[in-house]
Structures are given as structure tokens and as C-alpha cells.
Amino acid sequence: MTKREDGKETRRRLLITACEVFAEKGYRKAKVADICIQAGVNVASVNYYFGSKQTLYKEAWQHVLENFQEPVLADTAGGSPQRRLRRHIQTLIQNFTAGGDIGLFSRLYLMEMVNPSGLMQDAWHEIIEPRRRELQDIIRGIAGPDVGELGIRFCELSIVNQCRMFVTIKNSDLEYMLDQPLKPDLIKRLADHIADFSLAGIRAVGTRRDGHPEAPAAGCGTSLAGDPPDP
Amino acid sequence: MTKREDGKETRRRLLITACEVFAEKGYRKAKVADICIQAGVNVASVNYYFGSKQTLYKEAWQHVLENFQEPVLADTAGGSPQRRLRRHIQTLIQNFTAGGDIGLFSRLYLMEMVNPSGLMQDAWHEIIEPRRRELQDIIRGIAGPDVGELGIRFCELSIVNQCRMFVTIKNSDLEYMLDQPLKPDLIKRLADHIADFSLAGIRAVGTRRDGHPEAPAAGCGTSLAGDPPDP
């Protein structure tokens, strides 16, 4: 009979705020209370409108995917592979280190990467694959045709993990290791270094004949990664 | 008057087991109950003998430092910088990936690195500094005299963060990215790759004139690192 519409507005505010808070803190650390307070609504609203924190998170992702997926792969398309590599690395690092101006999607993506909620596994691959492919193409362009698929992936790992230091190392530790404050200028120089370092690395992989003189035995793989996904 | 000695044995078992469990799970995830069960003693024993979980952890570290600090820097001393670099990387990765046979110290060290308890800050620097210096020396040997201190540290970061992928990326994700199971052989090849890649990277840094043609603006630094230390 009676159809009030004012609830929609609350729901909307909640969803939007959830995007922001989840993007800022990640699924695990974002508290329902945080979101509600920041949205200016009652704690009970989450369950009233979404049933649970989990579904709120999923809906937040969906909302961001539909409305905010800015072109992060962006303008990396033109120019020589070398230039593209440099730009790609810069973009990566920028996403990893940028302050408040970074897009919702990038941060949500990043937080999910750092410690996964385990709720996005379906969509996850579709999201990262285009990015991976682009970097792989760039690497292939530099390494040349003689490098096998595995070599490309090795290089991909080398590069991505250099960039990920901004995510996996605490800022204070990074400053300790570099013995100076992590100002934007320093980040820029580090990005440049990574580009140079990686360019040379890729080229070396491209020119190498296979087979190495020394290769002692290695241990067996054991998982040591971070926190388990939420239940 | 009465001096029972059987308590000493319990305390000893507790301490030893604590070393193992802390080494396996890290401070946060290791539960007092875990340790006690594994040691075959009552839960109350921890507080009876050590007062708290915190002091047990500190004593465990101390015990390991005194008795188990195997020479992890090991035999990296001899040979050309190139060979030393390769061996250093192999050792690092071996420590990061090895299974049950890895030393207590290495794993404890590793766990503290991955998510710090915040209880070891004093001893921490003294522990890692020798390792850092060794790698830096190797890098300097390869890069040559023209590379400044910052360049050396950049290279250090590049290398360490490539090796740290085994710690910062879940094993399953690594396998997904490489599209094959993470067998010891694959780890060995990846270690070789990292050595080659890095060697070329360092050399490139050594030969480069400073100044880069393209360098767009970068974002400002923002902490995105993992869990905060325990209270």
C-alpha cells in the first residue's frame, strides 16, 4: 500500500560510503560501525538494507565496477615498448602510493589484493587479466621472440614485485632502508630506478642462452603468505 | 626448604616448543593453547613460568639467538661479486621457501618480518643489518664506484623485493601467475631468473648517466602496509 521512498536515499548513502570505507581499509578492517557512522545512519541499517556485511561488500564492488572503473591501463598504449614499460611502472607505483586523489576502484582493487576477502574470487580474474596481459605484451616487445612464456612471466613477477614494495613494506621501514623520508620526489626516482633496472633485466633475459653454470639444490615450496581469507 | 626440580623440565619443554610454534606461525597467530598442547603441558604453565605470552616470545627469541643462529649469511663470502650475488639470492629464496628443514632462527626471523610483533624492535636492527651490509657490498662490487649510496639501496630493494614474492604472494596465486605448480625445480629456475635479471639491472645502474628524458609527476606517499603491531 504505502511506498515510502526515503529509505532508498539511506541505502544509497550507505552503499557509497561503504565503497569509500572498504576502499580505504579493506574488507576485514572496515567495520560496519565505521561505515554507518561515516554515512550518518544507524548501525542496524546495514543488515536492514543488505542483510550482512558480506553482501554489502559485494554490492559495493559491483557498484564501483559499474560506475568508477576508470581507465587505469590508460594511455600506456602508444610508443616504444621501453617507453610503455616506464609508463606502466609509473602508473603502477602511482596507484600504489597515491594519496586521496586515487580512484575508488584502484584502491578497492589494491586492498583486495593485499589481503583478499575471499568474496571476490569470481570477478577477480576478469579484473586483473587485462592488466597482466598488457604488461606481458610490453615485456614480450622488449625481450624479443626468443623468450618463452615462462620467461615472460618471470619478468612480470620481477617487475610487479618491485612495484609492490610500496604495498608490502611499511612506509616507515622503507624510509629506514632508504635512510630518508619518502617524499614524492624520492618515489619518482625509485620508480625510475625500477624502470631502468627492469629494462636491463628483461633485455638480459632476451639475450641469454639457456643453461646456467651453477645451480645448487633448492628447498621445497611452502606457503608463507599472509592472512587467510575471511569465512 | 623444598626445592623441586621437575618444574625446570616443564619450563624447558615449553620454551623449546614456543620457539617452534612461534617460528611456524608468528607471534600473533601462535596461540598459547597451541604451544601448551604441543608441549604436553597445561595452559596455565605459560603464565606460571613466564608471566605472559609476550615474555615467553621474547625469551624464545633470546633462546634461539643464543643457540640456533646458524650462519645464514654463510659461505657467500668467496668468489666474484656475480657469483656471490647468485648465491645470496639463492640463500634468501631458500630461506623463504624451504620446508621443515629450515632453521628455527630463519623462520622466526621471517615471521617477524612478515608481520612484526612489535616486541623485537631493539634486537631487530642488529639482526638484519649484517645481512643488509653483505648484500650492499655485493651490489657495490658489481655496480662499480660511480653509483651512489642511494643507487645501491635502490638495487637492494629491487632484489630483496623480488625474493620476497615468496613471502608476500600466496603460493596458490604464484602458481596461478606462473600457470604451473610451484615445484622445487621451478623455484630454482625462478631464483636463477632473479639472479640474471638483477645482475643486468645492477650493471645498468652502474653504467647509466644520470638524468632521464621522461619523468611525469608522481603521487605522494601513503602507508598501505599490512597489519599493525600487537599492543
Place this chain on the structure above:
DNA sequence: ATTAATTTAAAACAGTCATTTGAATTTGAT
């Protein structure tokens, strides 16, 4: 004014763990 949709504050609930307690047991000395 009625009714269903919202909002609210407070409580309940669910987990996880470290730590305490107080009684029971063992030990070693007398």
C-alpha cells in the same frame, strides 16, 4: 488516522584468547 516502512538505542550474540583461580597432586626434605 492508519499502516507499513524506516530509524533508533540498546542488547544480544558469537568468537577468540590470554589470564586467573583454587583445588588437587606431586615432590623432597624432615
Place this chain on the structure above:
DNA sequence: ATCAAATTCAAATGACTGTTTTAAATTAAT
């Protein structure tokens, strides 16, 4: 054998941290 101190034990106690319910109060549309 006996006594007291040292040790063990199972169970309880808290102390958190957060999500989800609840039931009553409020509001908007008819």
C-alpha cells in the same frame, strides 16, 4: 609418614572486538 612448598590441572573469568537482533519509537504516505 608427614608436611609444606612447588607444580599441575580443569574450569572459569574476563576482556576484547564486532556483527547481528530486537523491540520500541518515529516517520511518510494514504
